[in-house]
Amino acid sequence: MKTKVILIAVILTAFILTSYSQTNRQLAPTPPMGWNSWNKFGCNVSEKLIKEMADALVKSGMKDAGYQYIVIDDCWQTGRDKDGNIIPDAERFPSGMKALADYIHSKGLKFGIYSCAGSLTCQGRPGSRGYQFQDARQYAAWNVDYLKYDWCSDEGQNAKAAYKTMSDALAVCGRSIVFSICEWGEAKPWEWGNGIGNLWRTTADIRDCFDCQLDWGGLGVLQILDKQVGLESYAGPGHWNDPDMLEVGNGGMTTGEYKAHFSLWSLLAAPLMAGNDLRSMTPEIKEILTNKDVIAVNQDTLGLQGYKFIDFGDLEVWVKPLAGGEAAFCFLNRSNVPINLDYDWKKHGMYHESFSKTTFNIKTNEYDIIDLWTKKNLGKTSQNLKTTIAGHEVLMVRLKMEKNH
Numbered sequence: 001m002k003t004k005v006i007l008i009a010v011i012l013t014a015f016i017l018t019s020y021s022q023t024n025r026q027l028a029p030t031p032p033m034g035w036n037s038w039n040k041f042g043c044n045v046s047e048k049l050i051k052e053m054a055d056a057l058v059k060s061g062m063k064d065a066g067y068q069y070i071v072i073d074d075c076w077q078t079g080r081d082k083d084g085n086i087i088p089d090a091e092r093f094p095s096g097m098k099a100l101a102d103y104i105h106s107k108g109l110k111f112g113i114y115s116c117a118g119s120l121t122c123q124g125r126p127g128s129r130g131y132q133f134q135d136a137r138q139y140a141a142w143n144v145d146y147l148k149y150d151w152c153s154d155e156g157q158n159a160k161a162a163y164k165t166m167s168d169a170l171a172v173c174g175r176s177i178v179f180s181i182c183e184w185g186e187a188k189p190w191e192w193g194n195g196i197g198n199l200w201r202t203t204a205d206i207r208d209c210f211d212c213q214l215d216w217g218g219l220g221v222l223q224i225l226d227k228q229v230g231l232e233s234y235a236g237p238g239h240w241n242d243p244d245m246l247e248v249g250n251g252g253m254t255t256g257e258y259k260a261h262f263s264l265w266s267l268l269a270a271p272l273m274a275g276n277d278l279r280s281m282t283p284e285i286k287e288i289l290t291n292k293d294v295i296a297v298n299q300d301t302l303g304l305q306g307y308k309f310i311d312f313g314d315l316e317v318w319v320k321p322l323a324g325g326e327a328a329f330c331f332l333n334r335s336n337v338p339i340n341l342d343y344d345w346k347k348h349g350m351y352h353e354s355f356s357k358t359t360f361n362i363k364t365n366e367y368d369i370i371d372l373w374t375k376k377n378l379g380k381t382s383q384n385l386k387t388t389i390a391g392h393e394v395l396m397v398r399l400k401m402e403k404n405h
Helices: 002-027 047-059 097-106 132-141 159-171 221-226 255-267 283-289 292-298 353-357
Strands: 033-036 069-071 077-080 086-088 110-116 146-150 178-181 199-201 240-242 272-274 307-311 315-322 326-333 339-343 368-371 377-380 385-389 394-400
Touching (some): 033 110, 047 097, 069 146, 132 159, 159 178, 255 283, 255 292, 255 326, 377 385
Parallel strands (some): 033 272, 199 240
Antiparallel strands (some): 077 086, 315 326, 339 385, 368 377
16 A cells, blocks of 8 residues: 555656646746846845835836846845744845735736755855755745746755756745756756756856956856857747846946847847846936837747857857748947948848748848837848947847838
8 A cells, every 4th residue: 555655646746747847838938037136236135125126117117018027136035944944034024025925916027036056045045955845835835936046055966956856846836936047057057957947047147248257257248148159959938048137227338238238138039137226227228128129039939049140250140030930130249349231131041940940031032121229221131231330239130021010
């Protein structure tokens, strides 16, 4: 009898995990969009701040533009009680996490939280190692919708196994929770993350600079972009490459550089997680973060990641196939001086395998060229595209068939 009970339990667990794997793919059919506290506020998080960010996200029009998640990063937790339950900082979060989640949900948004695969988080708070199933049940009780799971204090663990354990815990916690693998790309999570998480970091942390690399591993926009080359085949609905959160609006780049940053992340089908102070955005920053035409490229239902098509040196051409037989292009000027563009559409055919999934054909069809920032029609693909691109900026266009206007 005991053997039968064990066998039934094993079969039931396998069924639940298989069902979760299928549901998991449905949790993020397009790249997640939202806001995370870390890039701007670091450890300075509180209930008051998070509520104000939720309010600002709605008021600014970001919710209407597609942003859903409000995610608290590190430093919300202080310890564990005698039963091992994770304890939020009572001084910073006096109403508790469930009440905060309820507030965020009342705004029509979703609630995200942070933990770590090690015994300690990156800021020395208690991690989830040894408590994965208990923590997952607690997150479900708090009505959490999104978990960012970091990789500090890993203590020699196997990354795939560590993230699989938390994935299994989420599978049986009783609530659907988007799982963000923040392993920094060290163990190539794109090769094993599909079926374990919904997105996985591909690099070290981003920094608020366009072209830089810090000694300890922080990377600028261009340095992170370079590391995305060749990863496009691993991304798709429910499983996305994550080149880290957005720095748009944090003050370290020019408006043109922020436009380039946002354009490139959108073309990469990257999660769009804003990281600025939403309460004090300038009109220019708000315009960048709420550009619905650029966001539409990111959220395109075909679910393909863009890729580097041509490398002319300082000038690069990045392309993303889109549903409906269309395509988006980013012409990137990596240099800090203007570049004159004279691009022959017919000369450069699309031969990447991703275009086999679409009806797009630059050789046989003629497309209108729509600038996604100025909203202007720049002409047709039967003629060369001629313009000047400022240093550290992009020209982002969508090629549309005339009947699709």
